[in-house]
Amino acid sequence: MKLKFKEIRKALYIFATEKTIGFTLIAIFLGLVIGAIFLAIAGFNPFQAYGIILRGIFSKPSYISYTIIRATPLILTGLSIAFAFKTGLFNIGAEGQYIIGSVVATAAGYFLHLPLFIHIPVVIISAVVAAGIWGGLAGYFKAKFGVHEVISTIMLNWIALYFQNFLIYTEGFQKPGGETSYSIQPTANMTILKAWKGSVAGREWLLQHPFWKDLLRTPMNWGFLIAILMAVLVWFILNKTALGYRLRAVGFNKFAAEYGGINVNKNLIISMFIAGGLAGLAGALQVVGVSHKVTLIAAMEGYGFDGIAVALIANSSAMGCILAGLLFGALKYGGAKIQPFMRAPSEVISIVIGSIVFFISIPKLIKLILTKKIKKGGTK
């Protein structure tokens, strides 16, 4: 019996140290444990709470759909930050790039009148380019003037926020009587079956098909598929192209890259442009798929900052960002439900996420715990 226990620990140790994914899973587990401890100390049953969260994510088709919709922007901002990490940059600016993406998408979606199937790509591409330039600006400041990208992106975040608010108060863009913009044209709308859902025939059909009725209640859209496509694209660019090689070389060792004939400054700007474009895509998809407009914002909404956690949990791997984004989206969506159901603070989700990231920052601790136990077991 004792021997078996020892072997399990040994297996666990190999699992946690040999493969990063095993280590990440242990960190996620420990994060959930910390969340449970907080709930228990506050007098709530953590099993009940996690049960509600799980049911809140999976028990209905619409819940799953909402989870995916929540996860989509996080996957993309996570990719944005992971991409910058791989090239040696810390993109705190995903937040602002997201804002620029969403506001440009709204403007292009509202002001332009284009046929269906052309409008959506135009909206998305203009948003991605605008946000890419916004991100590239930070790269340019760093390349040309040596301004630390952490500072410039923090400042650009706030400039983007006030820029959006400025546009919302601009005549012609502001919907009269509200602190929001006009909604985008129907041709720019990417929500699946949006018009049909409201039509008489559609409503009648849905009444007879409860599964689809529940599923289509949500603003389901193609955003998630685009996000997955982007993850594949990022992986491909980084690992299979010369550009990716150069970018990673700059991230790995700037001086060696320069010695090897790589134009470091140019690659800094390209990297920040791509990172900005990815975060901008998150904002654009949110507009064409979910919100269809932008509203006045008083403080940062957190898509960019949550993206940092996603990138870290994913260990900056493009495919990992999909999973980490889904995890984060699910916890946020499902976690909100413990508030109305058992009056337990839904902020416990931030504690869980923070703890996961915390454990990820200290691989040594987990290794230490496991090795100590193995050694002790060995002497017995």
Next chain:
Amino acid sequence: MMETIFSNFALIIGTTLMYSTPLIYTSLGGVLAENSGVINIGLEGMMIIGAFAGATLGYFVGNPWIAFIGAGVAGGIYGLLHAVACVSFGANQVVSGIAINFLGIGVALFLSRMFFEGATMTKSIPLDFKMPRPLNGVFPDGSFLNIILDNQYATVYVALIFVLLIWFFLYKTKYGLRLRSVGEHPTAADTLGINVIRIRYFAVIMSGVMAGFGGAAMSLAIVSNFRPTLISGHGFIALAAMIFGKWKPQGALLACLLFGGSQGLAVFLGQFNFEISSQLISMLPYVITIVVLIGFVGKSAAPAADGIPYEKEHKY
């Protein structure tokens, strides 16, 4: 005419001091941690914990100074978490800092819901229990100094004293020299018998204390409660100010004043009925910071060992 110019000028200085204060404390915290070689991106989270602790203690205890010190202690205890991860376990310091930020807002709001009947906003501190304004009514009404200092809370002066103290500590005492040497070259410091681990623990905990003060300077003085968006990015701005100020306390002070000053200017301009939108004016501090960085500051260098966990190579 001359008089209005003077009083307007005084008004801008006054708002500058007010807005800079929480940033000054927090970026001083950053200066301490990073000079010892530990990156602290978690300033925002530590500030949030301080702001929450300050507002909560202020409400329940009713003494602003106890609340202020309590906020520092809370920030320090919270900073200990970052210290354990970064110093003892060789954590990736950026990752740990991000975790500290998520945990900070989570823990503060969680506790707020516990202490204040499910609300994420703490109850307001009665006016009498807020930070005192020591120079209120000292100078004649309408005079230059009166406009600047009349409404300044005690936290403003304490912040300026801290700048002096930390400058003196870092550059005029042997402990400060040790702290900086640990940040520049821990191995060399270690061979000279300096306890790298202990100094880094001290620096990171102190940086939590300072960030806690910074948060409390917000929740006990500028406003009188804690709410989810009270600290929204201030910690990051303080971090930027520290980098901007080239990792020096006096530099951080100037950077914070520049930032607070452009915010003061934005507030000042906002009171006129300009054609320019108030949203555009609100951009001003951020635009000015970037412009100054591009035009005048140039490259800055962090302490050489900043961000690198220290491990002894062999233990004999």
